Amino acid sequence: MKYINNKIVCGALSMLALLGTTSCGDEFLKEDAGHKVTDALLEDEAGALKMAAGLYGNIRWHFGYEWAYGITLYGCDEFTNGADLTSEPWNTYDNRLNPLDCTPALGAANKNCPAVSALWDEMYYGIATANLVIAKAVNVTNEDARNKALGEAYFLRGYNYYRLFAQYGGVVIQTEPSNGEIKKDYTRASEDETLSQVISDLENAYKMLPKNKWRGNGTWTKYTAAHFLAKALLYRQSERCASWASKYDKSADLNRVISLCDEVITACPLAADYWDLYAKWTGVDCPNEGLSEILMAAEHNEDKSTQGRFGNRTYNYFDPQFSNFSGGWVQRGQYIGGMDFQRCRPTEYTYSVFDNVNDARMWKTFKTVYGLNNAAKADADVIAENGITEDQLPNIGDEGIIFILNKKSDHRFDGEPYGTFGRGGVAHSFVNPLTGKWVPNAFPTFMNGEYVLFNYGVSGNTATSNVFCGINKTADGSRTGEKGDAHRDVIMARTGETYLVKAEAQVRLGDYQGAINTVNVIRARGQWKDGENRSYYTDGSMAFLKAEGGMSDNSTATATSVKKNKDKAGKVLNNTEAYYASMTHKNTYYLSTGIEETTAASDLQIKSYSQLPEEDEAVLSAIGATSDYDRMLNFIFNERTRELLGEWNRWDELARTGLLVKRAKAFNPEAAPNVQDRHMYRPIPQKFIDTLQNPDGTNLSDADKKAWQNPGY
């Protein structure tokens, strides 16, 4: 018995001892990351190529959130803030725009205010990926594939350094992967060195990228690189680089700009009609997203797998807050392509700089009419409160909101002869003389020779008006919920801009007439065509329905919304009915201009640089541009507004030419009190400076830290 017991005990002991040895070996504590994506995968060809494709993921970031407009459109001459103050410091340049990320604790309206470190970090993430691709490209054996990957990596690195350079000036240049080594001592490159890095990367990309869009729409080609190389060289000869760029031959740079632009212009011709680019967006991956004019675009589609955190959020930023001010007459929903987050409110300058009669681009860009999609008030009350007659009552599908884009010199509305203007909640009597119907929300831009549009906002404060006429470049009818994300591509570069880059290079070379000739090409496209219906309007909302030209019916087309839209009988509209009610396909062209109906072609051609259009002359005199060079440079920027309004680079361009302060002071009343020269550079993020150390591991002194910062911050 005892023997057996001993046997059992010994057996148990040795078994446990065995357990012990196996479980505590190194193997037991080894982590197996076989199911994870690790950097080990970059060591083979497939992995390296996937990382090259990953570079494209980096540029989608720009349109995912508030920084899309905050760092590119705010604080300039074209847009100011609406009633939403999420990104206000970027528009007003007040104290909150400083090296620290602006959070609610530091006075931000909410946590969505773009951080000063956001672009900085994001650009370096892209650069780090590019550095890895360049380092790992040796693993790609196929030469063609390797060159494509390298070309893309050089392009993105060049592009990201360009964006860093434009915002911050000289930055840290990192061209090697970190390889797991933590580095904390960096030196800041000069502006010259930084821009040289941009140019050298883009030169490499220009050499290595193919000419065709082999990945499909969005592929970076030789011409994408050429366009940005031209912009980088133009930058070197622009005002912000004046203090150091004299060592580079001006005419060599600028002539190179012109030849690169010509190469792009030839290979990537303009779209036939201006609204093919934006207004005629008919659905996810629609044919217009493949236009030859599009040189670079952040790609989106409706697949859940590609959506990311933000999707494309740009549809939020340009509409006025119609759901708020309209008195319930115009409800929002996915059947209207834009959400009314009212971030970007055009300034008086923006409305004024267009020739509203002859420039079709204005009417293909601004959304001047929202259809009445909800019977908000009983007829009897409408008649009683607004003093109108029964036959003037509007119905579903009539005009719910109109903006009259008239001129300062237009006196037709002085004294409000067609009834008083106003928004939905305020009694007013405006009856559209062209339709004979009372319009629940009707706003002129100018009255009595004064800019009045900003007077109608709900808060009553003209600095935060939520009533304005917005632009349609981001409207998207493929969204499947009121706040559903958008799926359209965002154009980041197109040949239309290439013309303006070329024209500016010509201005800088003193070839003013050449510049006018170049600009005349895009102005020609901006003219009304013979036989064109000038009062027809459409925008990307049309993707909502196949019958409207959309690629397919929206999956929520037959759904009933949350009962916000009702007709006069109290019947709830489904989304299709709400779409038809909202989309009138009409603009206010004739009401705004007062001209007789016509289908003749219009003429926007400029004969001579000494005879600029009156809209331009008004701007030039407002900012006191008198020399030919100043006049022509500012003219180019006026034309940029007309051609490229809201296309995500206004701040970079104004800072480049030193026009930022002057034009913001003149045209952006919210920016005017604070903007000054130091604002031509953004503050270096404190968050970055705080991570730095000296080579010996000691901390930077306060003086060292100050030296990292841009002047004035």
Next chain:
Amino acid sequence: MKELKMTHLKSRCCGWRRLLFFALFAVCSTVAMAQGKVTGKVVDANGEPVIGASVVVKGTSTGTVTDFDGNYTIQNVPQNASIVLSYVGYRTQTIQVGGKSTINVTLEEDRQLLDEVVVVGYGVQRKSDVTGALTRVGEKELNTKPVSNAFEALQGKAAGVDITTSERPGTVGNIMIRGQRSLGGGIGASTAPLYVVDGVPLQAGGIETLNPRDIEAIDILKDASSTAIFGSRGANGVVLITTKHGQEGKTQLSYSGSMTFEKIVDKSPAMNASDYITWRRWAYYNSAPDKYTPGDQPTMEQDKAFFAGDETALANVMKGWSGGSWDGSKVTDTDWTDFVTQTGVTQEHNVSVRGGSKNLAGYVSFGYLKNKGTQKGQDYERYNINASADVQATKWFKAGGSINASYGVQQYGYSVPYGTSTGAKELYSAAKSILRYTLPYDEKGEIITQPGGSTTNTYSIIDEWTKSTDQRQNFRALGSFYAQIDFGNIWEPLQGLQWKTQFGPDFRFYRRGNFLDSSSISRAGGNNSASRSEERRFAWTLDNMLLYNKSFGEHTVGLTLLQSASKTNTENSSMSEVGVTIPSFLWNNMGAIDITDSQYQASMGTGLSESALSSYMARINYSFRDRYLLTASARWDGSSVLAEGNKWDFFPSMALGWRMEQEEFMKNVTWLDQLKLRFGVGVTGNSAVSPYGTLGVISSYWMPFSTGNSEIFVTNEPYYTSGSNSMPNKNLGWEKTTQWNIGIDFSFLKGRIGGTIDMYKSNTKDLLMLMSVPSLSGYPSMMSNVGKTKNKGIEVTLNVIPIMTHDFMWNSSLNFAWQKDEIVELSNGKEDDINNALFIGESISVFYGYEANGLWQESDAAEMAKFNENGASFTAGSVRPVDQNGDYKIDADDRVILGNCNPRLTAGWSNAFSWKGIELNLELQGRFKYMISTGGEGQLGMYQQREIDYWRPDNTGADWQKPVYSQAGGDPYAGLLGFKDASFIKVRNLSLGYNFDKNLLSKLGIGLSSAKIYVQGKNLGMLYSSVDFMDLDTGATFFNRGFTVGLQVDF
């Protein structure tokens, strides 16, 4: 391989148990022959019968236990035999039968044995021998009130253990022991303590799934000399839970049950319609004073514009003008919360059976909880089963185990505000945010979906509880199995040597199903959506221990050797889609759509996470003359989540104790029962960081090209995910804390006054911290061993019995703890880390920002002008931040540390009054000297507002700034007024119970041995609170208040 072995072991264990049961029954029924019958009565020193005492014929298995009156009868006792009488807590007596047929015995209490036994790591100790700082909360204290989890039972009971409250059924508050040392909060190692249930460290969740009625005791190890035994996991304290097991003695059947009725109480109700209307008018006025009239001078025309957008609501506002001049009382006031609240009813039932003989003891319990929430749509149901058995198979082999299983189904209720991460997370808040001047139905009786119009982005909550389904199921099974061999019972010279193997599996399965109907406000006109996600966790720990305990004269030695391995494995999966064709499918038929069609937005994901820990430990306990005590331990831990080469580390500890009352010179101090000095020091570790952090993980996503989607690799791409990959740290090692503790335990006047005082000081180095690195590396941060913190504190526990008469007794227990933590160094040495609000020389969690100095007033015009010249836009009635450096610019240089987030002082005070059968319990708990951020009042004039005292020209002394009508923005410094100093004393429990007279019960003849009924108030309120509009305990402005009636009976 490992797991296979474990399950095998488990099944074998169950097999053993079944076999032993049968064997025992067989033995019991066959033993019967020989001589006389012995009867008798067993009483204690007071003459009270001792129930369940064991009476055994020495050297045989013949025996019995005493009945309810202390009587026993044994058949067939040989004339020359001896009988052995024993009972827990009494000295065992052996009596010669010597032919007697009646043997009455008076058992004497054994002082030595009565000394409470406490659980320490890997074993138990007599409390008088303990050298570390620990607190025990026993069954009696745990059961003074019905609680839904063990945390609630612990609140306020143990000095230095700070527990916050969570009100949502099925969730628990936070626990922190002796303050904060690690950074926690996503930027460093976790601050959570280690939970050990019946010797098994938990790795698949906490103790929230345990049925609190199954808990025998909770021991909390606080100082490092006692937690170092758990090495790498002991840094934040250890909570040891002992569940109920069977014990030798009378079989006991118990039932306890309670019903709780609750309603929501709101400490800061929304403004009523009339007040709100006035407030919004002020907001408009303040936005454009040149355009609008002041809020107290309304005009009907203005009101039509101010309240436009919803005709029904506007008509309601206009009712206020019906008499020609404004009369706000005529406006119908809709309290939207009325639609979503209900009386919450919770019922809880527990049945348990506990008993055992000398060789076999068992415990089985079943618990059921059903909680209908106070908000519509919230519901929780839980089943608990606990079974344990301990078997003494031979005199040298013992085995046993327990399984704790729980299954809960939670109807979470409304949880997903559409398209925003900032909206209300529960129905009550959603209802509270709807404008009160609006009406739920229009004149045709239809629901108005956006009350107030589309201005505020708030939607009606009517019927919402039927349109949004969020169901969460949770299954947890926690096991603890052991086998032990007592070598001394095999071979005498090995007396005191034991082997013990313990295995603890921990399994959890969680499933969440969510369906939002297209008519739900949270879909706002989109398609319906369905999602289903699961998480399965399995963890196990295997401990092999060799134990040796022996006394040599005046020396007593205990030795413990341990080898341990543990592993966790977590798998998760999720899927989602929109546009479910038939809504009744919910999430249960997700394949019914065409998953390749992008309109359905189908997505899926799976994940796996594994980690392992391997350890060796040795401990020695030594005592000399029962008065000089020494404990020393050493533990080596290896963790898989740390970098190769840094996985292993060493954690030693040492503690000394001196039982002064045992000294000769103290013997004649009669009023002194106990006086013990303790000193301990130890090193503990923390490696609570995520797995794979050292391996160079990058991310893969999809990129849409018009030719199709391409898989892409990137190091970090914030566009795709908010969680960034950290730079792999190939040198990541342990965070280590060294702690010193000095303590004193005392007891005077025969236990009338007793208590403990502990003082401690700890230093933490190699702090695990997500260190910011320059983004040039491609990464925002890297988990690193940087920085140091220190922490000190004092804890006092006092137990007194101020009154003790024959019928009346007052037991009072007071504890309080003061602690202060401090950052010594950070990633850049003695440099503040402002981004993470970490400051050298300050507490770890602080609020940092601008200080508010009330509001600007008209009289400050000159001062305001100086600021406004520098770009500010201050006006009278707006918040006045403090310009610390006096440069008339409010910028980053003006930020200061406002206060610390963790309380400096926590306290609890329990009182039990008993008079005859009546018991009154009063428990108070307090947290003092900390700061909270209530967020301030945005006052944008457009959203519903809680009732507040706001600034007006005729009310300049207001608490809050003036409202300004604005979409987003308002007063940029509004949040500063939200920082509040916090301190409170809460009535945690007030209950009244009645214990029925035992004699009366026995006369009933149904075997009832005790019965108690009680009634208890729940969340009765605060005795003191520094913030009046918030329950500082729950951190919410509203909470549930109610009462419970309950019954406890034992058979």
